Amino acid sequence: MKRLALACALTCAVAMFPRGATANDVAPDTLVTLQRDACEQRCAVYRVVIFADGTVLYEGRHFVRRNSLIKSGVSPETLARLIDLLESGGFFELDTDYGYSRAHLCDRMDADGPAAILSVSSRGRSKTVLHSHRCVGAVSDRLTAFEDAVDRAVGAVKWIK
Amino acid sequence: MGFNRKAAVDYADRYWNIPADDGIFWLSNQGVSLDQVRQRNVIGNATWKKAPAVDGWQPFFVNDNSGGEKAVFRRVVAGKAEEILINPWAGIADCAHFLSRCLTAGGVKVEERGVPSLVRTLQARSDTKTLCEQVPTSAAQRVIDTGIFKPGDMIGYFNVDPKGDYGGAKQYAHSTMYVGKINGNKDGGITCHTICRFPGRSWVEDSWWLKPPGHYTYTLIHFSTDDPAANLSQVNNLAGWWQLDYAGRTEYYLIDKSGSATYTKVAPKKGQSFVAAPQGSAYWFMDGGGQITFVWRKSATVEVWTRVGASYKSLINGVTPGSLTKLS
Numbered sequence: 001m002k003r004l005a006l007a008c009a010l011t012c013a014v015a016m017f018p019r020g021a022t023a024n025d026v027a028p029d030t031l032v033t034l035q036r037d038a039c040e041q042r043c044a045v046y047r048v049v050i051f052a053d054g055t056v057l058y059e060g061r062h063f064v065r066r067n068s069l070i071k072s073g074v075s076p077e078t079l080a081r082l083i084d085l086l087e088s089g090g091f092f093e094l095d096t097d098y099g100y101s102r103a104h105l106c107d108r109m110d111a112d113g114p115a116a117i118l119s120v121s122s123r124g125r126s127k128t129v130l131h132s133h134r135c136v137g138a139v140s141d142r143l144t145a146f147e148d149a150v151d152r153a154v155g156a157v158k159w160i161k
Numbered sequence: 162m163g164f165n166r167k168a169a170v171d172y173a174d175r176y177w178n179i180p181a182d183d184g185i186f187w188l189s190n191q192g193v194s195l196d197q198v199r200q201r202n203v204i205g206n207a208t209w210k211k212a213p214a215v216d217g218w219q220p221f222f223v224n225d226n227s228g229g230e231k232a233v234f235r236r237v238v239a240g241k242a243e244e245i246l247i248n249p250w251a252g253i254a255d256c257a258h259f260l261s262r263c264l265t266a267g268g269v270k271v272e273e274r275g276v277p278s279l280v281r282t283l284q285a286r287s288d289t290k291t292l293c294e295q296v297p298t299s300a301a302q303r304v305i306d307t308g309i310f311k312p313g314d315m316i317g318y319f320n321v322d323p324k325g326d327y328g329g330a331k332q333y334a335h336s337t338m339y340v341g342k343i344n345g346n347k348d349g350g351i352t353c354h355t356i357c358r359f360p361g362r363s364w365v366e367d368s369w370w371l372k373p374p375g376h377y378t379y380t381l382i383h384f385s386t387d388d389p390a391a392n393l394s395q396v397n398n399l400a401g402w403w404q405l406d407y408a409g410r411t412e413y414y415l416i417d418k419s420g421s422a423t424y425t426k427v428a429p430k431k432g433q434s435f436v437a438a439p440q441g442s443a444y445w446f447m448d449g450g451g452q453i454t455f456v457w458r459k460s461a462t463v464e465v466w467t468r469v470g471a472s473y474k475s476l477i478n479g480v481t482p483g484s485l486t487k488l489s
Binding site: 038112 | 227329
């Protein structure tokens with residue numbers, strides 16, 4: 001329930017972004033990469049890259065509907081809102097690893113779960129976070145919400161399910 | 162020819178952590194021939210190297226220490242272990258193929274590499290009985306504890322986790338073979354590939370349920386050719402309509418001589434020989450002492466009928482008694 005509430009809060013934050021993000025809010029060095037890895041329950045394995053101009057590359061690898069390379073795009077406003085969400089949500093202040101070498105950052109570890117690697121560059125800052133979904137805890141929930149926000153921004157569901 | 166359970170389990174014991182005897186293991190999108198991958202980079206792996214068998218390279222599935230497994234060639238040279246990666250965790254999907262090989266070793270020729278198709282194929286066979294279908298952990302455990310479900314029988318794992326396969330699609334995601342309450346496994350152990358398991362040797366959970374509640378529901382598929390033969394005179398008395406009264410409810414069972422039963426809440430009419438829209442269906446099993454165990458498919462309810470004179474008394478899930486009346 002806590003995870004759901006957090007996801008809802010982040011979704012609402014994106015939807016209600018007060019100042020109306022514009023193309024000017026997207027720095028030219030912006031690059032977002034989300035890579036989702038395997039789990040025993042046949043989790044979708046794919047990678048999404050969003051470039052500063054809104055170009056999206058999706059590469060489906062395993063257990064996805066579209067098992068190929070697809071070029072798509074997002075609007076500058078959508079990308080600006082996503083970057084703002086990540087910045088305001090504290091993504092750049094996170095640790096670099098949750099659930100692998102730093103399992104102590106998790107309340108506990110589930111038996112199975114995929115990995116997600118989220119990399120974001122923007123306005124001269126860069127951060128890559130390795131996140132095992134076996135990791136259970138508040139920060140892990142935040143990371144999951146960030147990853148889901150990337151999926152939603154590019155509409156990844158149409159390629160996965 | 163019947164199913165040789167021991168041969169199937171022995172095969173699993175031998176191949177549980179190595180590719181099957183046909184020299185192939187499956188990724189989600191391609192089969193990998195060991196003969197080929199020893200010589201050529203058929204997967205497109207950046208770290209691929211030749212691994213000739215004559216140089217001592219042997220294939221294994223091993224712990225990748227990140228929650229998954231990896232397919233590798235290994236050898237030991239001068240006491241030092243060497244390893245070549247065949248494929249990392251992402252994409253390995255060999256469970257249905259491995260089970261097909263186990264069953265084939267037991268005399269049941271099956272060739273499936275997808276879990277949904279394996280489950281469908283097994284359920285459609287005339288020598289299997291689906292004891293329960295997509296039931297939760299505690300219900301399936303109840304069925305397993307009857308002892309009717311035996312080593313060599315199969316389990317289908319239906320994903321109910323929104324984070325599970327195909328982005329949380331509700332479908333069969335995994336399959337295993339039950340090997341019994343062995344090697345210290347109290348709930349009952351299984352064997353499978355991806356991740357490879359055999360009770361007492363696995364590095365991950367190998368109790369039949371695999372994961373805590375919320376990830377899967379379970380379908381138990383039982384090979385029935387070696388079930389104990391029922392007492393014929395008792396079967397003749399058993400067949401037909403029965404009325405069960407329990408916990409303030411009344412239900413009507415139509416029992417078939419061949420080992421199945423259906424129930425309805427509507428009292429049968431005179432001469433009625435079938436139930437058009439049954440509330441549920443079951444298989445029944447008679448032991449040497451004449452005790453009958455019903456396993457209801459949808460709910461995994463286990464109901465035991467014990468003889469009382471010429472009739473029976475019922476006990477549902479080990480706790481709820483019921484009285485029985487033969488109607489016709």
